[in-house]
Amino acid sequence: MTVRLVIVDDHPVVRDGLRGMFVEQADLEIVGEAGDGAEGLAVAVREQPDVVLTDLRMPGLGGAEFIGLLTARVPSAQVLVLTTYDGDDDVLPAVAAGAIGFLLKDSPREEVFRAVRAAAAGETVLSPAVAARVLRRVRDPAPRAAELSEREHTVLRLVAGGATNKEAAAALFISETTVKTHLAHIYTKLGVSDRAAAVATAYTRGLLP
Incomplete structure (x- = not known):
């Protein structure tokens, strides 16, 4: 059986490289490619591939949002993520949105070939580093308060109280850039991607009174 494949990546060089790799595999056929999520969704709807091999961070539509729309619009297609990013903010939302791998x-290219074939067969495929992250989150789904530093707690409390970055910086006598850095660390530790989610998650986990 030939596996029909669509490639979605905003870097033409990456798409060219993948195309060159797959042309050597008689049972893997590229039936379409796209440079962003919106285009990728249109191509997938038109071609109805077995597997969509996609990057995560792309201009416009990308990441978990793209994967969620794709799995809803083309439920027969398995989504396999191929990216340079393996942080919790990348891995977990992608898996939750429906990515099978x-x-x-x-x-290595042989690992990519095996992953595409496995995905087409409905098998979950995770690189060792990614598998470790998923298992760690499953075993400890709620990070403890101790994971946030004292200063991060302070910044989080100010943000929860409605302070802007500028106001938080003034209150703590630090720069806005430093506040943004603390927020980035907070987002990573809480597994979220914005201020509202950070505050909501912090209340849910008892990190804020």
Whole structure:
């Protein structure tokens, strides 16, 4: 059986490289490609591939939002992520949105071929580093308060109280850039991607009174 494949990546060089790789595989056929999520969704709807091999961070539509729309619009297609990013903010939302596999771009080509074939067969494929992250989150789904530093707690409390970055910086006698850095660390530790989610998650987990 030939596996029909669509490639979605905003870097033409990456798409060219993947195309060159797959042309050597008689049972893997590229039936379409796209440079962003919106185009990728249109191509997938038109071609109805077995597997969509996609990057995560792309201009416009990308990441978990793209994967969620794709799995809803083309439920027969399996989504396999091939990216350079393996942080919790990348891996977990992608898996939750419906991705069946997650590989890093430095994976050997034979591993990529095996992953595409496995995905087409409905098998979950995770690189070792990604699998470790998923297992860690499953075993400890709620990070403890101790994971946030004292200053991060302070910044989080100010944000929860409605303070802007500028106001938080003034209150703590630090720069806005430093506040943004603290927020980035907070987002990573809480597994969220914005201020509202950070505050909501912090209340849910008892990190804020």
